[in-house]
Amino acid sequence: MDAACFLNAADRHCQQQGAKLTSLRRQVLELVLGYDGVVKAYQVLADLQRQRGIAAPPTVYRALDFLVASGLLHKVDALNGYIVCRHVGCNHEGLILVCSQCGRVQELDATPMLALLREQAGGEGFAIAPQNLLLTGHCQGCQA
Amino acid sequence: MDAACFLNAADRHCQQQGAKLTSLRRQVLELVLGYDGVVKAYQVLADLQRQRGIAAPPTVYRALDFLVASGLLHKVDALNGYIVCRHVGCNHEGLILVCSQCGRVQELDATPMLALLREQAGGEGFAIAPQNLLLTGHCQGCQA
DNA sequence: AAACGTTCTGTTATACCGTAACATTCTTGG
DNA sequence: CCAAGAATGTTACGGTATAACAGAACGTTT
Known part of the structure; x- marks a missing residue:
């Protein structure tokens, strides 16, 4: 899915x-889409400043939060x-x-894993909320 | 397990x-043990300064890293x-x-889970680094 | 249209989080 | 003792994030 389509x-x-x-x-969303992988708030801020002339941290943080x-x-x-x-x-x-090296992102389906985790946590009386599972490591290209 | 025993x-x-x-x-470990749940580096730093008179961020970060x-x-x-x-x-x-309601923390062993995840991610050429899984939800006491 | 409240954005200032770089002291084995 | 490595002290800085208030935009009601 390309940027225009995503927008x-x-x-x-x-x-x-x-x-x-x-x-x-x-x-802001468009700027994030312009990157491949993880983007930092201050990168977006810098881009925004390039496009608008001036912008402050709260501007970009509020947009990102939204x-x-x-x-x-x-x-x-x-x-x-x-x-x-x-x-x-x-x-x-x-x-x-x-x-964690190049910042690139890959997504798999975590539904079965989260079902297992939900079961394990449920055994301890803990109800885990719907959420994504985020793991860091090294992608194929970044393994020496 | 109380603090002395843990030490x-x-x-x-x-x-x-x-x-x-x-x-x-x-x-530093003792100071962390004095808290119930999550502790911030600068809390520990403040405590350390109270006990030693002076301490700088690297001191506490190095100890925490260790x-x-x-x-x-x-x-x-x-x-x-x-x-x-x-x-x-x-x-x-x-x-x-x-x-996410009361902020309390509970820890289980995620090793078998991460082994499965590692296998799944490995199939995609991705090497997961050692890490903890953080999940949010509601503890037993906070489930209405 | 005018008045109003709500939501969004701008602006300033500051607090919080973490590390680089180098100096010094403390072990530890030869 | 002495050299080498580990641990700690110290200074300084850069990256991350939010508080607090001011102003603008927008929809709703009158």
């Missing part, structure tokens, strides 16, 4: 949910970054593999 | 591995924090369950 899907997705994909938020809340992006805590969600609209839980 | 276990654990649990590292590398603590990326490992000695990867 259309994002428009539809937000409209369905009554969320407003404003021009700023759309611009996009995460809408399910269009995922936050990658371990790397202080963000990635595009490639499963917008469907209810699958993803297994997201992030290469 | 003894930590001494033995490090001795077995040829790692040196110096007095500074032990002091304790994580030794398996005595886990780093919780999503929360920029650290927790005591409750399974010292069994050389495992943790499954850390964080209750």
Whole structure:
């Protein structure tokens, strides 16, 4: 799915949910789409400054927060970054593999794994919420 | 297991591995043990400054890094924090369950789970690094 | 249209998180 | 003792994130 197509899907997705994909938020999403893999907030900020002349951290953080809340992006805590969600609209839980060297992202289906985890956690009285599973490691290209 | 007992276990654990649990590292571990759940590096730093008069960030970060590398603590990326490992000695990867309501933390062994994940990811040419799995949900007490 | 509340965005300032780089001290084996 | 490596002290900085308030845009009601 290319960027233009994704943006259309994002428009539809937000409209369905009554969320407003404003021009700023759309611009930020577009900037994130321009990268391959994990993006840092301050990278986006720098891009935004190049395009708008001036922008401050809260501007980009607010847009990113919105996009995460809408399910269009995922936050990658371990790397202080963000990635595009490639499963917008469907209810699958993803297994997201992030290469800690090159930042590239790969997604598998984590549904069976999360079912097992849910079972294990449930045995301890803990109900895990729907979520994606984020793991870091090295992709094929980055293994020496 | 109380703090004193844990410290003894930590001494033995490090001795077995040829790692040196110096007095500074032990002091940091003790400070972390004084908290219930997730601790931030700068909390520990503040405590250390109270006890020693002066200390700088690298001092506490180095000690925390050592304790994580030794398996005595886990780093919780999503929360920029650290927790005591409750399974010292069994050389495992943790499954850390964080209750999004009350903030309490519970730890299970994720080793078998990660073995499966490693196999699945390996099939795609991706090598998963050693790490903990952090999942959010609701603990027993917080399920209405 | 005018008045209003709500949501979004701009702006300034600051707090928090983490590490690089180098100096110094402390072990430990020869 | 002495050299080598490990651990700690110290300074300084860069990256990450948010608080707090001001202003603008938008829809709704009157």
